[in-house]
Amino acid sequence: MQNNHFKLFATTVAFALALVAWSGSAQAACNPAGWTPAMGPQLDANGNQCTTNAGTSPLPTGAATAANQGADGTGITPPTGGSGERGWLSGIFKALGTALGYATPDNASVGTTSGILITAGTYTRSLTICTLPTSTTNVWLNPRGATAIVSTGFPVFAGGGCVNFSSAGGAPIPSANITAITDAGTAQTVTLAGG
Numbered sequence: 001m002q003n004n005h006f007k008l009f010a011t012t013v014a015f016a017l018a019l020v021a022w023s024g025s026a027q028a029a030c031n032p033a034g035w036t037p038a039m040g041p042q043l044d045a046n047g048n049q050c051t052t053n054a055g056t057s058p059l060p061t062g063a064a065t066a067a068n069q070g071a072d073g074t075g076i077t078p079p080t081g082g083s084g085e086r087g088w089l090s091g092i093f094k095a096l097g098t099a100l101g102y103a104t105p106d107n108a109s110v111g112t113t114s115g116i117l118i119t120a121g122t123y124t125r126s127l128t129i130c131t132l133p134t135s136t137t138n139v140w141l142n143p144r145g146a147t148a149i150v151s152t153g154f155p156v157f158a159g160g161g162c163v164n165f166s167s168a169g170g171a172p173i174p175s176a177n178i179t180a181i182t183d184a185g186t187a188q189t190v191t192l193a194g195g
Helices: 002-029 084-099
Strands: 103-110 114-120 126-131 139-144 153-158 164-165 178-182 188-195
Touching: 103 114, 103 178, 114 126, 114 188, 126 139, 126 153, 153 164
Parallel strands: none
Antiparallel strands: 103 188, 114 178, 126 164, 126 188, 139 153, 139 178
């Protein structure tokens, strides 16, 4: 789910960057040096008639200007190498892409004897372990790296139950290997998601 939210955010930012780029290029194409309204209709690079000319037309009421866009927050440094809206948007995209980097959800098998489910350090921000919705048995986790034992440690209940670990609060991300065992007679699949 988190990965899908990140993809939606990334798509939205990419669209915003493309829109800013398009509007900037359209303005440039519709405002060649020396053009005046007396010269007749102005055409863009694609032969379409431009509806306004920023060099000679006033801005519409409520249009964004430096004066009404607000001010930068205190202690915030703009990204280097960029400028204007595109510079800020690319900096935000880069920062969030790094901060919200999540691994693609994965499946893992939990056996009837204790084994390492997740190696220490694989997940550093968040981790969610779930049984499948169709499962009928529980999985037992030992987040200290010791042998996992049925009916002790963290239970991941059958039927789509989940256990969440997070560096932002709640159960912390374990610093040791996470071992697991199922109370079923055969191995069971669990899903792993996080980053």
